[in-house]
Amino acid sequence: MSIESLQGLENWPFILKVNLVLSLFFLVLTLLFIALIVFLRIRKNRKEAYRANFEIALIDFFNHYLFDEDFQRDYELGDFKFNYLKTSYDYKIAIKQVLIFDENLKGESSDAIKELFYGLGLFNFLLNDLKRNAWYKQARALYAFSKLGIRVPDHLVEPLLRAKKPELRQQAMLYSLNTSKENPLGFLDILDNELSLWQQVFIENSLINFDLEVPDFGRWLNHDKSSVVIFCIKMVVSFNQFQNIPHLIDVLDHPDAAVRAQAINSLKLMDVSDSLQLMTANFPYESPTNKRAILYAIDKIGTAKDLRTLVSHISKEEENLQIDYYKIASKFDNGIPVHRLIKPETIKQDWPEFQSYAQRMLQGA
Amino acid sequence: MKKKIMVIEDNPMVVKSLEFKLKKDGYDVVIAEDGRTAMKFLAETTYDLILTDLMLPFVSGNEIIEFLKNEYPTIPIIVLSTSTQEDIITEAFTMGVDDFITKPFSPNELSLRVKRTLSKTIN
Numbered sequence: 001m002s003i004e005s006l007q008g009l010e011n012w013p014f015i016l017k018v019n020l021v022l023s024l025f026f027l028v029l030t031l032l033f034i035a036l037i038v039f040l041r042i043r044k045n046r047k048e049a050y051r052a053n054f055e056i057a058l059i060d061f062f063n064h065y066l067f068d069e070d071f072q073r074d075y076e077l078g079d080f081k082f083n084y085l086k087t088s089y090d091y092k093i094a095i096k097q098v099l100i101f102d103e104n105l106k107g108e109s110s111d112a113i114k115e116l117f118y119g120l121g122l123f124n125f126l127l128n129d130l131k132r133n134a135w136y137k138q139a140r141a142l143y144a145f146s147k148l149g150i151r152v153p154d155h156l157v158e159p160l161l162r163a164k165k166p167e168l169r170q171q172a173m174l175y176s177l178n179t180s181k182e183n184p185l186g187f188l189d190i191l192d193n194e195l196s197l198w199q200q201v202f203i204e205n206s207l208i209n210f211d212l213e214v215p216d217f218g219r220w221l222n223h224d225k226s227s228v229v230i231f232c233i234k235m236v237v238s239f240n241q242f243q244n245i246p247h248l249i250d251v252l253d254h255p256d257a258a259v260r261a262q263a264i265n266s267l268k269l270m271d272v273s274d275s276l277q278l279m280t281a282n283f284p285y286e287s288p289t290n291k292r293a294i295l296y297a298i299d300k301i302g303t304a305k306d307l308r309t310l311v312s313h314i315s316k317e318e319e320n321l322q323i324d325y326y327k328i329a330s331k332f333d334n335g336i337p338v339h340r341l342i343k344p345e346t347i348k349q350d351w352p353e354f355q356s357y358a359q360r361m362l363q364g365a
Numbered sequence: 366m367k368k369k370i371m372v373i374e375d376n377p378m379v380v381k382s383l384e385f386k387l388k389k390d391g392y393d394v395v396i397a398e399d400g401r402t403a404m405k406f407l408a409e410t411t412y413d414l415i416l417t418d419l420m421l422p423f424v425s426g427n428e429i430i431e432f433l434k435n436e437y438p439t440i441p442i443i444v445l446s447t448s449t450q451e452d453i454i455t456e457a458f459t460m461g462v463d464d465f466i467t468k469p470f471s472p473n474e475l476s477l478r479v480k481r482t483l484s485k486t487i488n
Contacts, residue, residue: 059378063385067472109473142396 005006012038051093057084059095065116066101066109077119091125098122099147109176117148130156135163139171146175161187175208184212188220189282194227203231218244226256233259249275264290268297276302284313288321295324304332367393368483369410373417373429374445375402379468383416383445385426386472387479400424404432412440414483419477430460441482445470 009017064071073138085091098120102113117123126144129137130152138160145152153264160172176187185203195203207214217232231249236244251263252275260282267275279294286294291314298306309331314321371390374380380396385393385403395412397403399422401416419426421445441463448454454465463482468473 059381062384065387066382067389097378102469103381104376104379104469105382105472106469109471109472110469 047089051186054090054093055097056092061115062097062101062116063347066105066112077116085120088125088191091122094120095122095126095144099144100322102148107143108169114148117150123150125342127152135165135168137270138163141298142168142175144172146171146178149178151179152172154197155291158190161190162192166193166196167197169193170202173199173203174206177203177212183215185215185220188223188228188232191202191225191228194225195231196227199230200227200234204235207235207239214239216244217241218247221247221251226254226259228336229254229256229259233266237269237348242270245270245272245275247295249278250253252282257290261290261293264293264297269292271301276306280306280309283310291318291321292324295321295328299328300333304329367391368413369393369395369413370398370414370416370479371395371403371406373397373400373415373421375399375418375421379418379428379445383475386476390476390479392479398422400426400429403429407433407437407476410422410438413486414479415440415442416445416479417442419444419457427456427460430457430462434461441486441487443478443482445475 001035009020010021031267056209061076065073065076085094085249098113098117102110105113124143126141129141130145132138141232142157142160157172160168163169163172173187177184184207206212212236217239219236220232221236221244223229223232229251233248235241238247245267248263248267248270249272252260252267254260254263264279276298279297283291283294294346296309298310307325310325314325316322366442370387372380372383372387372394372487374383374396375398380398380445383395384394395406397406400422403417404424406412415429417429421429424432424476426446433440433442442461443464443466444457444462445466445468446453446457447468449467457465463485465477466478478488
């Protein structure tokens with residue numbers, strides 16, 4: 001483009017000038033964007049190549065440390081730490097490799113891996129992470145400590161059991177489960193957040209898979225968090241803790257309907273017919289869901305007499321409950337006074353078997 | 366002459382550690398990262414022992430064991446697996462494996478079991 005033609009730009013209409021400026025601006029922006037993508041890609045490739053090489057060096061060093069009797073452990077450990085562990089990225093890669101080794105090896109090798117963990121300064125690195133405020137660093141540190149079964153001072157972990165981030169709370173629980181031999185579920189005592197369903201599943205799996213001594217779950221049936229009580233009720237059933245049946249019956253008076261529902265279902269599963277007296281007494285004041293649960297408890301562990309006592313407490317508007325009642329009553333003797341409940345016009349075509357049953361009972365009544 | 370062992374395993378850490386440990390013990394070690402490679406190596410040369418995982422890409426450990434028992438019935442097999450389920454272990458022994466080691470494993474114990482399996486084969 002000649003200077004004359006550039007001078008001619010002055011005579012261009014304003015809109016064309018704006019167009020030209022914007023075109024140049026977006027061209028430069030596009031080129032910068034492409035350059036940024038290329039730069040990031042190159043950086044990522046370099047980082048991955050560095051990581052791959054460092055992992056090979058680590059594996060090689062670990063293997064010598066574990067299996068080479070001629071290896072001068074103390075000297076080589078210091079040398080490796082000085083030459084290779086320089087940035088926090090190096091530490092993170094080294095920690096990951098230690099975890100992989102620990103996961104696959106046991107016996108003397110596992111002990112030697114822990115020596116490496118301390119010797120390379122990885123313990124101190126993670127301890128510093130645990131003291132920081134970044135939740136993901138704290139969670140990562142707890143994960144590594146729990147996987148390796150290494151204990152850290154309690155005052156560093158306890159506040160994290162009450163952390164706002166559920167992921168961090170979960171890691172703190174995992175840590176407690178993995179490292180506490182005497183009281184693996186002791187963290188429930190200081191928990192002031194509800195346990196999510198996912199956390200409940202995760203704790204149960206830990207109890208089954210980690211070979212932990214199962215505690216007496218009756219201890220937490222008075223916990224102020226409903227989810228903890230619900231979880232403990234489930235565990236009482238899972239681990240057949242029949243000694244807690246009286247506590248479970250007491251839970252039928254719990255202020256939270258969800259807790260009562262769990263207690264009803266669990267007592268049903270454990271065939272505790274003694275609990276039916278309280279269930280039927282509470283029936284008029286229960287939520288529709290719990291009323292249904294009580295009906296099915298009677299179905300499994302009760303008698304026609306138990307069922308009969310409930311008739312006056314099922315209103316004609318509670319159609320679903322009536323259906324359940326008919327269904328259960330059909331399994332007992334025909335002495336159930338269902339005619340007092342039946343409101344034929346509300347029985348829909350969707351439930352023909354109950355409709356016919358209701359009609360039959362009406363005719364017989 | 367060094368005994369030749371083929372390790373069929375896809376976990377790089379386990380591969381490196383087994384290779385290192387078994388070489389230290391005086392064996393000639395060949396690594397196959399999957400079943401297909403293992404079959405290719407088997408066609409090329411003979412081995413004194415096969416150490417294999419069960420969970421492998423392309424061809425499963427069970428298929429390899431079946432193949433080995435049909436084609437090379439004299440080569441002893443040791444399984445190294447994360448599985449602790451009784452039915453899987455029983456199935457492996459039913460198929461004719463000589464030993465079953467569960468992960469996490471003790472390298473020293475593995476070393477002894479390899480030695481024992483090889484000496485049994487010689488006898």
